[in-house]
Amino acid sequence: MKLKELHRHVFQVTIPLPLDVQEVNVYLFTGKVPTLIDTGTKTPEALQGIREALRQTGVERLEQVLLTHWHVDHAGGAAALAQDGAQVMISARDYTEWVDFVQGGAQRELHERIFREWAVPAEEVQAMQRIYSWLRPLTDFPGQVRQITPRECIAAGDYCLRPVLTPGHTAGHLAFFAEELQFLFSGDLLLPDQVPYPGVWAEGEEVVSGLPSYLESLTKVEELRAKAYFPAHGQADSDPATRCREVREIIYNQVERYQAADSIYQAASRHVNGKGKLGALFYHLHYVYGWHRVKEMLT
Secondary structure, eight states: OEEEEEETTEEEEEEEOSSSSOEEEEEEEOSSBOEEEOOOOSSHHHHHHHHHHHHHTTOSSOOEEEOSOOSHHHHTTHHHHHHTTOEEEEEHHHHHHHHHHHHTSHHHHHHHHHHHHTTOOHHHHHHHHHHHHHHGGGOOOOSOEEEEOTTOOEEEBTEEEEEEEOOSSSTTOEEEEETTTTEEEEETTSOSSOOOOOOEEEETTEEEESHHHHHHHHHHHHTTOOSEEEESSSOOBSOHHHHHHHHHHHHHHHHHHOOOOSSHHHHHHTTOOSTTHHHHHHHHHHHHHHHHHHHHHHO
């Protein structure tokens, strides 16, 4: 665990992950309403790191946990912290997807469907489903969860956090904006050295890519005029608007270079080589589907 003070009563806590991404930043607000943004996975190392940060900052009881999204490296430890007395909060859409993932229901069925539509070979689908099964024990769903209303003011520490709905990586991804400080806690929306892979989700009978929504979210965040952003992975930066423009340019360059193939799987396979092939394939299937959908929208 690494603890860094960002401002009075605001701390970055970096905790280990048992994943290909080895660390996650969670953010602790001490003061009047002790609050944590994200939790890491449901592993002893992650939870011990959070509890040690609480001890070092003098927090006797964590009041609430705000989740940027439902993925295991962000929401995994929420149930354990809820048992300690914290109120867990997440967006309505990610609430539903989190429940589905933990129960092994609609999320698994959705991915089985899209893997077929993308013409992923059966043996690779089965391997990805084994990863899905391995990830599920890294998270739990708390008994009581409050669904966040975007734009409400949430008291956190001595400050007010405004949730900003920023879909793309997930359908209900949230960033949290501390207006008094002009700080943006960006989750996986805005990262300093990578473009997060776009999610996929169902809208009625259609499976959509999160990439078009992600581009809209970048514009929304750029318009906040925040002075700094604090990501879930990597180092903070003082110019989120510039990073939004950089990421947008990267994506449009990727879309311009994208060449369609007989299937999404075939196009994604061009980008995958060597070690870690299965994980890279999973990510690139999502990237390619996103490029494909954006290119359709532009032509």
